[in-house]
Amino acid sequence: MGCSFSGLNALYDAVNGGGDVWINENRFKIVRQLGEGGFAYVYLVKEVVSDSSSALANGLAKKVKDPSHLSDDRTYAIKKVLIQNNEQLDLVRDEIRVSSLFSHPNLLPLLDHTIISVKPTQEGSWNHEAYLLFPVHLDGTLLDNSKAMTSRKEFFSAPDVLQIFRQEENNSKLEELGPENESKEVGLKHMHNLGPPYAHNDVKPGNVLLSHRKGKCPLAILMDFGSARPARKQIRSRSEALQLQEWASEHCSAPFRAPELWDCPSDADIDERTDIWSLGCTLFAIMYGVSPFEYALGESGGSLQLAIINAQIKWPAGPKQPYPEEFHHFVTWMLQPQPALRPCIDDIIYHVDKLVTKFSQ
């Protein structure tokens, strides 16, 4: 993936003037900041078109393959990534390359991107900025939503937990798209079933955007493919194991990180079930607002790594349990510390469908 330098000066001047951002031939006005990450800022933007009557036929519409990704009011999200060295540049290029592999209603699509050089660093090498354009979802992440619930001492209802997790309703849309999309699947299954299978590697409530819909359960959209990689790795030496652990410590959020990524044996077959562990932690967090291991350590603290390696799970006690025992068993099943015994995404979908039948009536 090469850098695009089109519109370089216009883009640089506009951004520094605090006004518009150009991504290739399209111009966007920054409305406000939506969030920020490690080296990134995310803005709500509005596409600027010269002739508003033909807005949806021009500009971005010419660029975006799937018209359902275009917004009626021309608002989008732009993620601006600050790049200081070649390693960071490679990471952004990976994020762009990997994002273009997926097309699924539960995976946030990358609509367009540009990488520009901005100014030389003191050492004389160039700094870059990447601008990534996405559909915008203004109802916050699953983390924002579950934190708000927890602070009000409220819980998602049992059927809502299952619907958010399963996303079945949304996927009936897939069946309308044609036979190749006929199987009811969630976004993660789409990634795990690619050839080769990809792992997201950072499944957590902060990486799931929610979009509320009238009379339906919220649409959950997995984002942030910066850490997604081919999932299957054969580890055959101590140094390969340490390399994997080091990579995971930088890319996989600690409270949601699978045990084999904390303490990898020198002879191990790693696969996409690292994501199933994170999915189990995410389901716990939909119910109780935090990862199970942060919950188990509580205020007294302790080693997160040990709690995870020992699969030390604790359930909220009390006479009024918001969720049936089956939900706890389901989470415990996903949090199987031995990866070879952990279920895969097809098992999860089969099981959650049984729970939906039982608890969503």
Ligand SMILES: Nc1ncnc2c1ncn2[C@@H]1O[C@H](COP(=O)(O)OP(=O)(O)OP(=O)(O)O)[C@@H](O)[C@H]1O
């Ligand atoms: N498409 C979007 N629509 C609405 N808000 C968004 C969108 N993308 C990102 N955000 C907001 O911006 C925040 C940061 O985005 P993102 O997680 O992609 O950045 P990051 O640098 O990869 O973060 P991290 O360092 O946590 O991995 C999100 O938590 C979310 O609140």
